[in-house]
Amino acid sequence: ITDGITIGHPCCSVHNCSEDLPAITARFCNTHKELQNIxxxxxxxxxVQxxxxxxxxPEHLYVQTMYEERGKSMLHLTHCLAAHTTIQPSTLLLETGHSKLGQSWTHNEQLIVCPCGIIVAHVTLFGGEAISSVADMLQVVFPMKTSVPDVLFYDNNCHLHCHLAAQGDQHFTGMVQPVNMFxxxxxxxxxxxxxxxxxxxxxxPALYNVTTKSWVFNSSAAEQCNVWLKGYDAMVHDLDATCFNFFLDEMIKERN
Ligand SMILES: [Zn+2]
Ligand SMILES: [Zn+2]
Ligand SMILES: [Zn+2]
Structure with missing residues (x-):
């Protein structure tokens, strides 16, 4: 079973960049540090000024002011600014988050869990739960055709199946990919x-009992793991990548 869980650590603000940050409060990795000046x-x-x-x-400066004053009431500030300046900030810019003023966090942690509850692997997805990233993860965790599981439960299995087929994949041809009724x-x-x-x-039919309308295997094992792991969210939220992975590795080993 594979499933994503939204816990993460600070990372480079460039989409999908997985390079380590030079400092825990940095916005960019060393490769992208030039972007601090943009x-x-x-x-x-x-x-930048x-x-x-x-x-x-002025509109961009205004967004920064809003960001810095976020502690205060946004609405109050908007009224003040509107009263005292001629700036007409585009609210769109503010509301849709088209800025990278603060730090960025990794998108989610992808888990592979056996129906018995043993966590086989966890991988950090930096930019999103993209099908290609999940496919790459499976390839790394199950490198040989003989190590590929017979069945993979994943709530986006149809898109994964489609992706693998489009890639002309031969590695996972023996793996069945059911989705649940929901x-x-x-x-x-x-x-x-x-x-x-x-x-x-x-x-x-070997996986799903039509009469009792239930899976033969515990296909919810990943969700149960997620609930457990989510409990550590606040603890790992501000760790650097090394500590984050060390902490998760140790906790998962304990649980397993
Ligand atoms: Zn970077
Ligand atoms: Zn600008
Ligand atoms: Zn589907």
């Missing part, structure tokens, strides 16, 4: 042929 507003490539995170564009009913229109053909749980 305006933090997305799509703006002007150099000295001591600022943005360029001299996925089937809620994620697709009635007649999603692809999912129905490859991931339909009725295709796997």
């Amino acid at each position: 305006c933090s507003i997305q799509g703006c490539f002007q150099p 000295q001591g600022c995170l943005t360029c001299s564009d 996925h089937f009913k809620s994620k697709h229109s009635e007649n999603d042929a692809y999912c129905g053909q490859h991931c339909n749980l009725l295709l796997f």
Whole structure:
């Protein structure tokens, strides 16, 4: 079973960059440190003003002010600024988070768990729970065809199956990838042929008991692990990558 859990550690603000930060409060890794001198507003490539995170564009400066004053009431501040300045900040810019003023955190931790509850692997996904990242993880954790599990439960199995097929993958051809009934009913229109053909749980009578409407194996083991691991979220939130991984490794070994 594989599933993602939203715990993470600070990381480089460049999307999907996995290089270590030089300091725990740094916004960028050493490779991307030049970006500190570029305006933090997305799509703006002007150099920053000295001591600022943005360029001299009043609207961009305003976003920084808002960021720094976040402790105070946003609304109050907006009213004050509107009353005393001519700046018309685009609220879109503020609300949709098109800026990288603060630190970034890794997107999630991907777990591979056996139905018995043993955690086989955990991998940090930096930019998102992308299907390709999950496929890469599986390849690393199960490097030989003989080590590939017979069955993989994953709530996005149909897209993973599609991705592997598109890659012309031969490694995982022996692995069946069922999805649960909930996925089937809620994620697709009635007649999603692809999912129905490859991931339909009725295709796997050995895995799913139609009379009792239940899985033969504990397909919720990953969710149960997630609940357990989520309890450490606050503890690991501000650790650097090395300590984060060490802590998780040790806790998982204890649990296993
Ligand atoms: Zn980087
Ligand atoms: Zn700017
Ligand atoms: Zn599906």
